[in-house]
Amino acid sequence: MLTSIKNHLAQHLLGSIPLSENEIFSMLEMPKDLSHGHLAFPTFRLAKELKKSPPAIAEELSKKISCGDFLGSVNSVGGFLNFKFKSKFIQNEIIESIILKKEIGHTNTGNGRKVVVDYSSPNVAKPLGIGHLRATVIGQAICNLARTQGYEVLGLNYIGDWGVQFGKLAWAYTNWKEEYDFENAPFESLYEMYVRFHSEAENDPEMNENGAEFFRRLESGDAEVEKLWKSFIEITMEEHQKLYALLGIEFDLVQGESFYNDKMEAAVQRLKEKQLLVESEGAQVVYINEKDPPCLIKKSDGSSLYATRDIASAIYRHEEMKGEDLLYVVGADQSLHFKQVFGVLEKLGYEWAKNCQHIAFGLYRFKDGKMSTRKGNLIFMKDVIHKSIEIAGNIIQQKNPNLENKSLVASQVGVGAIVFNDLVNDRVKNVEFDWERALDFEGDSGPYVQYCVVRCKSLIRKYGKTIEKEFQVDLDSPEEQSLQIHLLHFEDILGQSWKHRKPNLLAQYLLKVCSEFNHFYNKQRIIGSKPEVEASRMTLVHSVQRVLEKGLEVLGIPAPDQM
Ligand code: ARG
Numbered sequence: 001m002l003t004s005i006k007n008h009l010a011q012h013l014l015g016s017i018p019l020s021e022n023e024i025f026s027m028l029e030m031p032k033d034l035s036h037g038h039l040a041f042p043t044f045r046l047a048k049e050l051k052k053s054p055p056a057i058a059e060e061l062s063k064k065i066s067c068g069d070f071l072g073s074v075n076s077v078g079g080f081l082n083f084k085f086k087s088k089f090i091q092n093e094i095i096e097s098i099i100l101k102k103e104i105g106h107t108n109t110g111n112g113r114k115v116v117v118d119y120s121s122p123n124v125a126k127p128l129g130i131g132h133l134r135a136t137v138i139g140q141a142i143c144n145l146a147r148t149q150g151y152e153v154l155g156l157n158y159i160g161d162w163g164v165q166f167g168k169l170a171w172a173y174t175n176w177k178e179e180y181d182f183e184n185a186p187f188e189s190l191y192e193m194y195v196r197f198h199s200e201a202e203n204d205p206e207m208n209e210n211g212a213e214f215f216r217r218l219e220s221g222d223a224e225v226e227k228l229w230k231s232f233i234e235i236t237m238e239e240h241q242k243l244y245a246l247l248g249i250e251f252d253l254v255q256g257e258s259f260y261n262d263k264m265e266a267a268v269q270r271l272k273e274k275q276l277l278v279e280s281e282g283a284q285v286v287y288i289n290e291k292d293p294p295c296l297i298k299k300s301d302g303s304s305l306y307a308t309r310d311i312a313s314a315i316y317r318h319e320e321m322k323g324e325d326l327l328y329v330v331g332a333d334q335s336l337h338f339k340q341v342f343g344v345l346e347k348l349g350y351e352w353a354k355n356c357q358h359i360a361f362g363l364y365r366f367k368d369g370k371m372s373t374r375k376g377n378l379i380f381m382k383d384v385i386h387k388s389i390e391i392a393g394n395i396i397q398q399k400n401p402n403l404e405n406k407s408l409v410a411s412q413v414g415v416g417a418i419v420f421n422d423l424v425n426d427r428v429k430n431v432e433f434d435w436e437r438a439l440d441f442e443g444d445s446g447p448y449v450q451y452c453v454v455r456c457k458s459l460i461r462k463y464g465k466t467i468e469k470e471f472q473v474d475l476d477s478p479e480e481q482s483l484q485i486h487l488l489h490f491e492d493i494l495g496q497s498w499k500h501r502k503p504n505l506l507a508q509y510l511l512k513v514c515s516e517f518n519h520f521y522n523k524q525r526i527i528g529s530k531p532e533v534e535a536s537r538m539t540l541v542h543s544v545q546r547v548l549e550k551g552l553e554v555l556g557i558p559a560p561d562q563m
Pocket of ligand 1: 160330
């Protein structure tokens with residue numbers, strides 16, 4: 001529920017409940033069942049002090065508390081005090097916070113604090129896998145959520161552009177480029193070459209030696225090899241950019257792992273100074289605790305590792321980029337890695353290490369039995385998105401053959417289906433991917449929410465008049481009340497989704513608003529009712545549209561005008 005309403009109620013309760021206004025405010029919660037009330041106050045905490053059972057306290061308080069000019073009722077259910085607001089009060093809040101407010105749902109909890117979000121972060125010369133799809137869409141939603149809370153966000157795509165594999169690729173390119181069509185299919189050629197090198201090198205150690213030699217040249221700044229390496233990055237990013245554009249994603253910064261080549265030694269020095277580096281089987285490691293395996297800092301040949309780079313980059317993100325919270329949206333298979341990296345940062349004495357967080361997620365499982373590999377690279381993001389757009393196009397062709405801009409809408413719906421399907425699940429769980437469910441226009445899907453927005457928009461077109469910025473009458477049927485209350489929870493839901501880094505709370509909420517809206521739509525005549533009722537219901541329709549559109553926007557999903 002909206003902060004302003006909670007404040008209002010907390011003030012009203014002060015004096016009746018033996019707690020401070022702040023305490024009352026923070027304890028007010030959404031009742032499980034809205035038919036009980038619009039906001040609830042649990043009395044359990046008071047039981048010890050008042051030496052009474054929670055239901056007795058709730059019962060007593062419900063008699064004592066007056067309704068004032070804004071409450072419709074106060075009653076008790078079990079250990080809870082339940083409050084219902086008057087329609088007028090609710091409707092005023094809807095006008096203020098949904099119709100008139102420019103950035104609906106926004107708060108200033110973050111107060112400009114800077115958050116750096118590492119997300120998507122694919123590897124050069126490899127296609128974006130389904131795992132990167134998750135890293136991309138969850139990361140984008142996390143960035144958007146943070147922005148709604150008043151944080152300053154830096155969304156960072158940390159590209160895997162360094163490692164001996166680029167020496168191998170440079171060698172392969174030098175020797176094999178004539179056999180591929182780099183002119184017309186640069187990325188496919190690059191990837192095929194990459195795969196071919198690795199399979200041929202399995203039985204040919206000399207090839208690996210050649211690759212290593214090329215990598216040494218790259219490391220020592222050999223202009224020729226460096227030029228090739230840069231072209232690999234360019235080819236890859238040009239390819240990935242097509243998908244990012246389709247998903248509507250723009251990063252604030254794209255930075256390769258190679259950026260940290262000259263910054264790792266300083267980090268290693270800090271570790272040495274703190275006497276944290278220990279030798280283990282010829283390698284340099286840091287123990288973060290007794291039970292977890294140590295973090296590898298330098299291999300026995302002196303080369304640095306993924307973790308070393310992440311340690312240097314975290315220090316940079318904090319010290320140079322001024323990030324106060326450092327978030328990493330990366331698959332759960334890298335949990336140990338991040339535990340080690342954050343553990344080392346803590347050992348280094350960085351107080352801010354506690355503000356580093358791995359936002360982990362599970363794998364994709366396809367219903368037809370195919371499963372993404374550990375790294376999620378067996379199934380390509382490109383194929384999944386294109387297939388979804390194709391299916392969406394077919395459905396639209398069947399349902400609405402005369403629709404204008406069919407291909408644009410198909411792409412909005414196809415993308416929406418994939419993104420929503422990903423975000424509607426608790427991110428730590430694996431996603432069960434079922435094409436039919438993801439694209440079911442009537443089910444709990446992205447297209448279902450999009451369709452609801454389309455329905456609002458088409459009602460507004462049909463109505464044809466300007467939407468009033470006030471309610472002329474009280475809309476107090478149970479459906480209308482319930483819908484309005486749900487709309488007022490939007491701000492809270494955004495806050496909760498951000499706090500728990502769980503976009504699924506928002507996605508689930510949008511589904512609930514849609515079903516509430518559909519109840520209202522099916523039960524109440526909207527267009528064609530008495531003029532002042534019609535106008536008020538249209539104001540409500542418009543509020544629904546605004547909440548759903550904003551919600552979809554935060555999830556990174558487009559809202560079509562028609563479909
Ligand atoms: N490029 C890595 C991969 O695809 C993910 C990088 C995640 N970010 C990080 N700071 N380690 O597995």
